[in-house]
Amino acid sequence: xxxxRRVRRSAHFVPGANKKMLDKSIATNADCLILDLEDAVTPDxxxxxxxxxxxxxxxxxxxxxxxxxxxxxxxxxxxxxxxxVTMRHPPDAYVVPKISTLDELQTISAELSKxxxxxxxxxxxxxxxxxxxxxxxxxxxxxTLTQCERVVCLSWGAEDLSAALGAPRNxxxxxxxxDIYKHCRNMTLISxxxxxxxxxxxxxxxxxxxxxxxxxxxEAAWMGxxxxxxxxxxxxxxxxxxxxPGAAEIDEANRLVEAFREAEKEGxxxxxxxxxxxxxxxxxxxxxxxxxxxxxxxQTGLPHLST
Numbered sequence: 001x002x003x004x005r006r007v008r009r010s011a012h013f014v015p016g017a018n019k020k021m022l023d024k025s026i027a028t029n030a031d032c033l034i035l036d037l038e039d040a041v042t043p044d045x046x047x048x049x050x051x052x053x054x055x056x057x058x059x060x061x062x063x064x065x066x067x068x069x070x071x072x073x074x075x076x077x078x079x080x081x082x083x084x085v086t087m088r089h090p091p092d093a094y095v096v097p098k099i100s101t102l103d104e105l106q107t108i109s110a111e112l113s114k115x116x117x118x119x120x121x122x123x124x125x126x127x128x129x130x131x132x133x134x135x136x137x138x139x140x141x142x143x144t145l146t147q148c149e150r151v152v153c154l155s156w157g158a159e160d161l162s163a164a165l166g167a168p169r170n171x172x173x174x175x176x177x178x179d180i181y182k183h184c185r186n187m188t189l190i191s192x193x194x195x196x197x198x199x200x201x202x203x204x205x206x207x208x209x210x211x212x213x214x215x216x217x218x219e220a221a222w223m224g225x226x227x228x229x230x231x232x233x234x235x236x237x238x239x240x241x242x243x244x245p246g247a248a249e250i251d252e253a254n255r256l257v258e259a260f261r262e263a264e265k266e267g268x269x270x271x272x273x274x275x276x277x278x279x280x281x282x283x284x285x286x287x288x289x290x291x292x293x294x295x296x297x298x299q300t301g302l303p304h305l306s307t
Contacts, residue, residue, distance in 0.1 A: 002127040004152050006066060006092075007299045008032045008200055008227040009243040010236045011129070011155075013070075015040035017049035022056065030236050031300070032066035034095050034229070037082050038073070046078045050085050058089035064299075068129060070095040074104050080111060087115035093127035093152060098160060100137040105130075105148040112150065127152035129200070132191075133184035134160035142187050146195030153198040155229055156188040159205070175212050189224055200227040207232035217242030226292070244305060245293040253286035 012030035016037045041049040069091045072078035128150040134157040158181045162170040192199035201220040204213045228239045263271045270279040297305035
């Protein structure tokens, strides 16, 4: 069955059919690799790239990284064939671009079920990671998309949306998103939280701007996002750090949980903790921090995240 608790601090794009880039990406600390059959592949190379990626899925050691494939959109000549060919050795999930409606997702899910049965794979073993808000209709339908049982994660897109809107840019001169894109970012997070699936922030396209990337990751983490898509290997460690609880954060969460444990013996659930008044929401947040740290430590083997 699909693992909806999988850690994706960083999900890194790998151009389809580029073995050199694949090898470099496997050597990084990315939690998830996105083997891209869409924008990274020209129309005349779609068939070749699809077969190469299908072969990778069956023969390459991904060193424990999540293996995902960004398929072509459903309304292109290539989308359904991407599923048929790559499902010979199924990925962990498909990254679905330019999705607009729940009906489209159900079509994809039905195709996956067909190929799972045809190739003898487990039913509902492959998840869907959605790149939402790339079309105006997707924004309208966003809260309904998680009704597809295969959905494990929502991300969002600003580049294709700005093209669809005829907008010359999606950020202000200071790098912050314009209001329509802030709305998409907010609604993606809210829709993911409502469905209890992961929310993963969109790409930061200026891959030479480490300062801007750190700031955007920090803001996303403060909002509740738990990961981000990367487009350059230099971004991966920055993103991983931003979406991993730090040692000080883990230590504080442990102290808070212990303080509540002692307070509960006296029947108290609103207490003073290190000079601040705290109650149940603070305890819930601390427990979630510790659970996330433990889950990251288990998946990645990082001892400093152990609680």
